[in-house]
Amino acid sequence: MSVVMAVHNTAVMLEQSLDALSRSLVRPFECVVVDDGSADDSKVVAARYGARVIVLDKRQGPARARNIGARHAQGNLILFLDADVRIHDDAIGRILEHFNQDSSLNAVIGAYDDQPAAEPFVSQHRNLLHCFTHREGHRDASTFWSGCGAVRRETFLRLDGFDEHYDRPAIEDIEFGARLKRAGGRIRLDAAIQVQHLKCWTFMNMLKTDIFDRGIPWTRLILRTRSMPDDLNVRWSQRLSVALAFLLAVAIWRANVMAIAGCGLALGCLNVRYYFFLAERNGGWFALRAVPLHFLFHFYSGVAFLLGAALHVKTLTNPWSSEIPGEEIP
DSSP: OOOEEEEEEEEEHHHHHHHHHHHHHSSSSEEEEEEOOSSHHHHHHHHHHHHHEEESSSOOOOHHHHHOOOOOOSSEEEEEOOOTTTTTTHHHHHHHHHHHOTTTEEEEEEESSSSSOSHHHHHHHHHHHHHHHHHHHHSSSSOTTTTTEEEEEHHHTTTTTSOTTTSSSSSSHHHHHHHHTTOOEEEEEEEEEEEEHHHHHHHOHHHIIIIIIIIHHHHHHHHHTTOOOOSSSSSHHHHHHHHHHHHHHHHHHHHOOHHHHHHHHHHHHHHHHHHHHHHHHHOOOHHHHHHHHHHHHHHHHHHHHHHHHHHHHHTTTTTTTGGOOOOOOO
């Protein structure tokens, strides 16, 4: 197995990530770090931990950086890791076990653990939401995750890797997973394969990421491929939550107490498992404070969907908007 990491100006977190990787119970054959135009000491840190370092002269985006790393990797399996995660020491062993037990699997993905490193409330909530979403996902996954995801190298290269039209962090891994599934591939989600997220979220960078880097391009992908799986962030309960969040916003604007109570109760019932998860992890007061932030998440996710749909219609005749590279798996 080859580990491939794309890094851009995250030397401090990269050091923690590589330190965790060095403590893995099962060691990878190699670690390839692609320095995507960093201005800090990322390449120095990577070299200190014995990684093969590939330095790009200017930033080209994680999709291209990971593709370059994959082409240089020598292992039959490629494990993509984000540079801001600490992999659990048993994760690689669990990944290899899946591939060894099922030769028909093309990829295996893990999840964030429930111990995110950053302590601020918004960051804890954002990371725990991702953790819960993957824990609730289908074992037969509908997408790929490059934060901690392994794929057979032959499959990855035959499908032309990540779409390099995504020239900044976006949904290049989701798009690859959707393409792999359309080609008949199989992806296994095992939430016991875990990494700790080191990133500290703020409300503004969460908003930007969820709307512009996730929501809008994901909507365009869904509409372009005409496929919305009942899984992860787009499962039916979350789609209904988005609709209820809009109705609740209208009810608040019109000061309709009965409608506010009804929509609020329905939203709470749809997401009660998540709130119990938060209460179990960080206490009841944390879970209570998370409710309005979770409502906002559903509301602006709906806004992102509308914006993405509008852009899809606007660019419907654009050749790139309908391009779907690499359809076949051997």
